[in-house]
Every structure is written in structure tokens, then in C-alpha cells.
């Protein structure tokens with residue numbers, strides 16, 4: 427294991443800058459962390475919205491965008507919404523998460539995963555991650571449930587808090603798929619619905635099947651910093667027609683179709699994606715295969731450039747997966763964690779926009795009191811990850 431044997435070697439930050447510049451281009455040009463690559467039909471489609479006045483909550487591009495998302499991922503249905511957070515909130519409601527329930531998720535995630543849970547009146551419950559994927563560790567989850575959970579009254583209850591466990595939400599960190607077969611097995615054993623937060627993993631596959639398609643429902647994000655963007659946007663993907671229908675209904679104010687009557691049958695949400703955003707999203711889907719190719723190329727170049735740098739490694743896709751390599755991650759060796767901020771300062775100082783990973787959710791004030799297991803891997807990884815510039819146009823496809 428080269429990585430471990432080198433992990434105590436002190437590296438030189440100048441060497442890191444040199445290796446990164448080798449990949450993204452020399453000189454002193456400012457290189458952002460991630461920018462969208464807008465091309466192809468974007469101008470035509472968006473202009474058509476402007477020219478026809480179909481800019482808002484109705485229009486043909488929304489339906490087309492949903493078809494693109496379903497076709498690309500292989501899901502039977504996709505329902506477009508205003509952003510990935512809204513998609514998560516909707517998905518959690520539709521699998522039956524209710525006020526007071528606990529929702530199992532990694533602590534190392536973007537805050538939206540925990541926030542969407544809170545929007546349901548539910549409580550995040552944090553489980554540790556594994557280093558291979560930086561996502562939920564199925565073995566730790568299984569052992570944790572064996573310790574704290576019991577089947578009671580048709581559900582699974584946390585014996586320590588007395589609360590029902592409503593769902594399990596794995597997240598595919600930086601696009602790298604978690605070990606889904608093992609997770610599905612644990613969820614099935616406990617009768618827990620799985621909602622995949624695939625916000626970062628459009629174009630990532632687990633054993634040949636697109637991420638987001640392993641639970642009852644998965645969600646995607648089309649925010650400006652994701653692999654492709656609709657300006658803002660999200661989608662639910664599912665093979666469950668009925669769930670898709672209900673998703674469409676409650677995200678469009680739960681209005682019953684009628685020529686003129688405003689009849690809403692439940693409390694709905696105004697979560698629909700505007701046609702203007704869907705138009706940009708449709709154009710981006712046409713670019714997606716090329717962008718994914720470029721991103722793999724970029725990831726390979728980083729791996730090569732940092733291969734001989736002691737004390738660091740570049741995160742690679744797990745053996746079972748094909749990752750979209752949304753964001754490249756430099757991992758400092760365990761002995762170097764105390765140097766993270768020094769590295770961030772040095773790279774930013776060299777006009778390379780780099781970022782640490784999110785502060786784990788259990789360290790944020792509003793989620794500090796949430797139930798959790800011991801999170802040693804989460805806490806170690808959170809101190810050692812540095813995301814490198816990862817825009818697709820840093821490695822243009824042929």
C-alpha cells in the first residue's frame with residue numbers, strides 16, 4: 427500500500443502546486459473549482475422560451491427534460507423540480523417519512539440531505555462512512571442497527587430514542603457510488619425504504635446500473651456546480667409509476683386537473699421546474715456524454731500527476747463502480763491532517779480554487795444533538811480532503 431507507507435512523509439506545498447498546474451495548465455491563470463460548460467443547443471432552446479413567452483411554470487421543455495433524465499438514467503420515470511433539495515424533501519415525504527421519524531444518512535454530506543429531513547419534521551441519524559467510497563459503510567450500518575434497532579408494530583424503531591426509523595439516505599460523495607448491493611441488503615433486512623441522494627452522481631454507475639435507481643426513489647441535482655446544470659433544478663427518478671404521479675402532483679401545488687377550477691386536494695408545494703431552466707437542462711443533457719468523458723480524462727491526469735507525491739493520494743472510483751468524477755479529491759495522509767489549512771492556503775494563493783470538504787453534519791449547531799454512532803472515519807476524512815479544480819473544460823474531449 428504505497429499510500430499508507432508514504433503517509434508519514436512530509437510533502438512540500440510547492441510540489442502540490444506544481445502537480446496541480448501540470449494538470450490544469452501552467453502560468454498563473456485563476457482556475458475555478460467548477461464551472462458549467464455551456465454549449466450546444468443552449469442558446470437555441472433558451473431563446474425559444476424567450477421568443478414564445480413560455481418561460482415559467484408550464485411548457486414543453488419540462489416534459490422533455492423529464493424524458494431526458496429518465497432515458498439517461500434508465501429509470502421508468504423522472505419528475506423535474508426546482509432544485510435537488512426540493513427533490514429530496516419530496517422523495518422523503520413519498521416514502522412515508524413523518525414528523526418524529528429518524529432518517530439514516532452519512533454525516534459527511536452537503537447540508538441539504540439533513541435539511542430536507544428536517545423539512546419533514548424528522549431527525550437525521552448519522553452513520554459512519556468507508557474510505558473506499560467516502561459514503562455510508564454498509565457493514566457499520568448493519569452492526570449499528572443490530573445494536574440499536576428492533577422491529578416493532580410493522581416498523582423499525584430505534585430502541586434508544588423510541589423513534590421510528592423512516593428511511594436510509596446514502597449519498598454518492600463527489601460522484602463515487604457507495605456499495606449499493608450491501609446497503610440494499612441491510613435496508614431490505616430491516617424493511618427500511620432507501621432514498622438515494624444522487625445529487626452529485628449523474629453519470630455514475632454501480633455495477634453497470636445508474637446510481638439513484640437502487641432504492642424506491644433517487645434524486646438528482648442540476649445546480650450550477652453539478653456535472654450538468656439547468657441553472658437550478660432537481661429531479662426524482664423512480665421505477666414506481668404511482669410514486670412518480672404523486673411526486674408530480676404534490677410538487678405542482680396538488681391541483682386537480684380542470685379547465686378552470688382551483689381545486690387542490692392536499693397541501694402541495696410549488697416545487698416545479700420553470701420551462702426556462704428545463705430548456706437549458708435539455709441542452710446540457712445533449713452535452714453530458716462528452717462532459718463525462720472529459721471528466722474521466724481529467725481524473726486520470728490528476729492521478730498521474732500526484733502518483734509520486736509523498737503523503738497524498740487522489741481519490742479513485744471504487745472497483746465496482748464507474749464514477750462521473752464530479753469533483754476530484756486530494757486526500758492527505760493520516761499524518762498530514764494538521765497541514766490541511768496550510769495546503770488550502772498555498773493552493774488558493776497560487777490561484778487554484780480548492781476547497782475542503784463539508785464540515786460533518788454532527789458538528790453543525792442545528793444537528794449536534796442528533797442521534798449517531800461513533801464516526802471515526804467521517805472525522806478523519808473530513809480533515810484530510812481537498813477538492814481540486816474539476817471543470818470538464820480543463821480536459822476537453824476530442
Ligand SMILES: *Cc1c(COP(=O)(O)O)cnc(C)c1O
Pocket residue numbers: 509510511512535536538539597623625626647648649659660
Ligand atoms: C447539490 C446537492 C444537493 C442539493 O441540490 P440543490 O440542487 O443545490 O438543492 C443535495 N445533496 C447533495 C449531496 C448535493 O451535493
